[in-house]
Every structure is written in C-alpha cells, then in structure tokens.
Amino acid sequence: MSWHGGRRHALQPLVERLRTLGSHSRQPLAEAAFTVVDTELTGLDPDSDEILAIGFIRMIGTRILVGETLFSAIRPERRAWGASVPVHGIRPVDVQHASPAEAVLPALIDFCKGTVMVGYGVDLDRRVLERSLARLGKDELPRLWLDIARVERWLRSRAGRLPEAGAWERLPTLATLAQQAGIPVPATHHALADAFVAAQLWQRQLARLLAERVTTVGDLALIGALRRSAGPRR
Numbered sequence: 679m680s681w682h683g684g685r686r687h688a689l690q691p692l693v694e695r696l697r698t699l700g701s702h703s704r705q706p707l708a709e710a711a712f713t714v715v716d717t718e719l720t721g722l723d724p725d726s727d728e729i730l731a732i733g734f735i736r737m738i739g740t741r742i743l744v745g746e747t748l749f750s751a752i753r754p755e756r757r758a759w760g761a762s763v764p765v766h767g768i769r770p771v772d773v774q775h776a777s778p779a780e781a782v783l784p785a786l787i788d789f790c791k792g793t794v795m796v797g798y799g800v801d802l803d804r805r806v807l808e809r810s811l812a813r814l815g816k817d818e819l820p821r822l823w824l825d826i827a828r829v830e831r832w833l834r835s836r837a838g839r840l841p842e843a844g845a846w847e848r849l850p851t852l853a854t855l856a857q858q859a860g861i862p863v864p865a866t867h868h869a870l871a872d873a874f875v876a877a878q879l880w881q882r883q884l885a886r887l888l889a890e891r892v893t894t895v896g897d898l899a900l901i902g903a904l905r906r907s908a909g910p911r912r
Contacts, residue, residue: 702794702822703896707884710895712737713790713820716872717803718766718821720759725807728754729779730768733870734789735877737796740884742877749791749870751776779813787811794822794884794895794904798852798876801825807824812910821907822895826876828885828903830855836890853880867897 690798714735721727729752736746738851751768753776764770786807797803804823811819826851852875853863865871887897898904 703823703894703899705895706739706786707888707893707895707898708739710739711793712824712880713793713797714796714804714873715790715800715807716797716869716876716878717769717806718867718869719762719802719806720754720756721762722802724802724809727806728752728756728809729806730754730766730773730784731869732782732786732870733873735870735873736789736793736882737877740881742874742881744874747870748872750782752782753778755764763783779810783807783811783814784816787816789830790820791818793820794823794824795820796826796876796880797873798826798855798877798879800904808907808910817909819907821909822904824880824898824904826880826903829880829887829898829901832901833883833886833890833905852876852879 703748714737716733717729718731719727719729731751732749734748736743751773753773755778759770766793795804800823804819808817808819811817830849850858852872853866855878856863856875859879861875861882863871863875886892892898892901895904899906
C-alpha cells in the first residue's frame with residue numbers, strides 16, 4: 679500500500695464519522711443546542727437496569743438555560759436494588775409513589791428534540807434511555823451524544839497533562855473534575871444536581887475547545903468526543 683493510500687485508509691473512519699453527522703457537522707458550537715442529562719439507575723447494566731431518576735438541562739452554546747430544566751423520579755418495575763442504594767441513596771420506598779417510565783419518558787423526547795445530548799460517561803445513560811423508550815415503542819431520541827469525559831481526556835492530552843499513551847486511563851469522577859474546575863458540588867448522585875454540575879463543566883470545556891479552534895459540531899467528532907447513536911439495540 680502506498681503512503682497516500684495508507685493515509686486515506688487511516689482517515690476513512692473520520693470521514694465516515696463526519697458523514698453521519700449530516701448538516702450538523704458545520705454547526706458552530708457557539709450556536710448549538712445541547713441537552714445535558716444525568717440518570718440514577720438501579721445498577722450499571724445497560725441491558726437490564728432501570729431508571730430511578732432523571733435530570734435534563736438545556737444549553738445554547740456556553741449559556742446554561744437554568745429556567746429550562748426537567749427532573750423526575752421514576753418508579754421502576756423491579757422492587758429491589760440494594761447494591762446501588764449506597765451510591766445514590768434512592769430506596770424502593772422513595773419512589774413507590776413516583777410515576778412509571780411510560781408516564782415520564784415520552785415528555786423527555788419533546789424536551790431534547792433537535793439538540794446534542796451531553797453527559798459524563800454518557801454511553802450508559804444513552805443505552806438505558808434508548809432501551810427504556812424502545813420498550814414503549816419509541817425511537818425518537820437525538821442521535822448525537824457528547825461525552826464530556828472524552829472531551830476532558832482530549833483537552834488534558836492536548837495540554838500535556840495526560841500523555842497520549844495514557845489518554846484512555848480512567849479519569850476522576852464528575853464531582854472531582856468539578857472541584858478541580860472550581861465548580862460547587864451541592865449534592866452528588868442527584869440527577870438534576872449532577873446534570874447542572876455537568877453543564878457547568880461542559881461550559882468551561884467549551885471555552886477551552888474554542889481556544890483550541892474546535893469550533894463546530896463536526897470538530898467534536900474529529901477529536902473523538904461526539905458519537906452518533908445507531909439507536910436502540912434490537
């Protein structure tokens with residue numbers, strides 16, 4: 679294979695990644711609409727665990743729209759989830775009178791329509807949300823998902839604080855990253871509070887990205903922080 683052929687082969691995944699973004703690829707980050715999401719779950723298995731609480735916050739560029747939020751506790755089908763209670767503090771008795779998923783989740787679709795979804799370690803949130811909505815016969819969540827953990831890895835590697843060879847080592851928790859950035863953490867593992875903390879962290883990251891000339895939604899895909907979901911697993 680020639681050098682030019684090898685280079686084209688290496689760039690092909692990036693080209694395909696941009697192609698899947700369609701019209702979003704050239705959208706300026708300063709104008710893009712984001713929905714920052716956080717969930718609290720019965721566990722960490724995206725194929726079986728259920729949502730106990732969910733929080734959404736809207737952003738436009740670096741602006742956090744504090745008046746545009748959504749929070750709900752959700753009553754799951756399972757009756758016990760003892761292993762995760764010490765993490766988020768949500769007991770079965772705390773959600774026994776909450777609405778079930780089918781009464782809550784459809785409203786989320788309208789809230790986040792046309793936005794890029796944002797979260798810390800957001801793949802887990804995405805898979806559980808997609809599976810939960812698919813069980814209700816719905817497949818309308820936004821397809822573009824941004825992981826601020828991946829953004830942080832790229833920024834730290836760029837600044838020489840995280841050597842390239844260790845770029846995929848485990849990062850600190852959301853709360854630790856927030857504290858390092860000087861962001862108050864009022865309560866950990868509360869879905870809306872964590873979404874607000876994640877929004878503030880993304881706000882600061884976005885300013886750093888713009889300084890690094892990462893200026894469009896397509897640029898986020900190029901640095902590996904943005905992924906396009908194929909939808910729920912069948």
